[in-house]
Amino acid sequence: GxxxxxxxxxxxxxxxxxxxxxxxxxxxxxxxxxxxxxxxxxxxxxxxxxxxxxxxxxxxxxxxxxxxxxxxxxxxxxxxxxxxxxxxxxxxxxxxxxxxxxxxxxxxxxxxxxxxxxxxxxxxxxxxxxxxxxxxxxxxxxxxxxxxxxxxxxxxxxxxxxxxxxxxxxxxxxxxxxxxxxxxxxxxxxxxxxxxxxxxxxxxxxxxxxxxxxxxxxxxxxxRGIKGVVTDQQGEPIANATIVVGGIDHHVVTGSAGDYWRILNPGEYRVWARAEGFNPSVKTCSVYYDIGATHCNFVLARSNWQRILEIMAMNRKQPLSPRQRLRQRQRLRQLQRL
CATH class of the missing domain: 3.40.630.10 (Zn peptidases)
Incomplete structure (x- = not known):
């Protein structure tokens, strides 16, 4: 007892x-x-x-x-x-x-x-x-x-x-x-x-x-809050995408099926979805006092830079890093002086 x-x-x-x-x-x-x-x-x-x-x-x-x-x-x-x-x-x-x-x-x-x-x-x-x-x-x-x-x-x-x-x-x-x-x-x-x-x-x-x-x-x-799915333009789920809520410096990420849940107080929020290799997407999502999360889905388009990387990988080439590009310009200047 x-x-x-x-x-x-x-x-x-x-x-x-x-x-x-x-x-x-x-x-x-x-x-x-x-x-x-x-x-x-x-x-x-x-x-x-x-x-x-x-x-x-x-x-x-x-x-x-x-x-x-x-x-x-x-x-x-x-x-x-x-x-x-x-x-x-x-x-x-x-x-x-x-x-x-x-x-x-x-x-x-x-x-x-x-x-x-x-x-x-x-x-x-x-x-x-x-x-x-x-x-x-x-x-x-x-x-x-x-x-x-x-x-x-x-x-x-x-x-x-x-x-x-x-x-x-x-x-x-x-x-x-x-x-x-x-x-x-x-x-x-x-x-x-x-x-x-x-x-x-x-x-x-x-x-x-x-x-x-x-x-x-x-x-x-x-x-209570928002929930949704993050996919690419072909409808494939994007795992580990980051969900950013404006004004709250703490993010959540999507699961293996591209799904996410974010508990929020009632109000109107600007929400971003970001993922490596994709252009970010933003929309306004409203949360109400009634129980029931607001659906806030995102469709992300692949970025041009990601496409460049894929093409270079197919050709077995790697893009130059900023430091490598700087060294290349310095060598060109030295050759021009000669």
Whole structure:
């Protein structure tokens, strides 16, 4: 029963791994690249690769974590949640706290620098969408927003809304939520179902009633936003095409069948579809308050440059790189001087 449980019990594996925090810390890698102005041209803002050292056989990674990562890579999940206990709230990314920037001695930052200097205020590009998803669960839960008595163990950290950004509440690197957001298409949140982490058998029915409608409402949100298929002019699907939504600096990619899903709040969006070897396509897609994703399909035409590469490949020739063309011009000038 609950009298025998505590917060730590059941949170780690037998080998001593906390599975929720055992994933690669991709957020810190992204922020380091941003500091060096490498994003997005040399470092992606989405589908960030897993570091090689993390995949080594001797890496301190749980077997279960490796299995979950492989599962995520194999299936194009769109919306996810991990169910936890001991609290009654919904937590959303980022869970990682961005390091505070060092300020030179004697220098004073402006009020505009406060958000960058305070790690708790670092938000994802999809912050508004994550809040929508979190509120959809908390507002449908029977008691989650009744925080007038405070939180489960301390004061209320959710501003009476039942939702909180992970880094603002309990900062930690390498969480499943951050990994899912930065490595896959999936938006994942943590659902803390109730204050009692190990409820007694007699309490289970009420716990189910507390969470049932919230779970159903949350799952319905997967049908909010846009969805579609990206094909070429012959109707063939284009896998790994990038879907870019204007104003949101985080992209998703198409699956093996050229299909994609992008959860979005109600509104009007400019959406681009891009793929290597094709000319990009753009259209305006509207998302409505009613449940049901808007269809937004794209047909991409092959670029002229791709056709040139194909012709050269057929003739066993390779195009000159910009550096090679520069050297060629320099040699021509030298010959002309002779």
């Amino acid at each position: 609950s009298e025998l449980g505590n917060w730590a019990l059941g949170h780690w594996t037998e080998e001593g791994y906390d599975l929720f925090e055992n994933f690669p810390d991709l957020a810190s890698a992204l922020w380091a690249a941003e500091e060096r102005h490498l994003v997005p041209h040399k470092f992606p803002n989405h589908h960030i690769p897993i570091p090689e050292h993390y995949l080594a056989e001797d890496a301190t990674v749980a077997v279960e974590t490796r299995a979950v990562m492989a599962w995520m890579d194999k299936n194009p999940f769109v919306l996810g949640a991990n169910l936890q206990g001991g609290e009654k709230l919904v937590s959303y990314p980022f869970d990682t706290a961005r390091p505070v920037k060092e300020v030179p001695a004697g220098a004073r930052g402006s009020p505009d620098d406060y958000e960058d200097a305070n790690p708790e205020l670092q938000e994802t590009p999809d912050h508004a969408i994550f809040r929508w998803l979190a509120i959809s669960y908390a507002s449908a839960h029977l008691t989650m927003t009744e925080t007038f008595r405070g939180g489960c163990h301390t004061q209320d950290v959710t501003d009476a809304m039942g939702i909180v950004q992970g880094a603002r509440w309990h900062p930690r690197a390498g969480s499943m939520n951050d990994f899912s957001y930065l490595h896959t298409n999936c938006l994942e949140l943590s659902l803390y179902l109730g204050c009692d982490k190990f409820p007694h058998e007699s309490q289970l029915q009420q716990e189910w009633e507390n969470n049932k409608e919230a779970l159903l409402t949350f799952m319905e949100q997967v049908h």
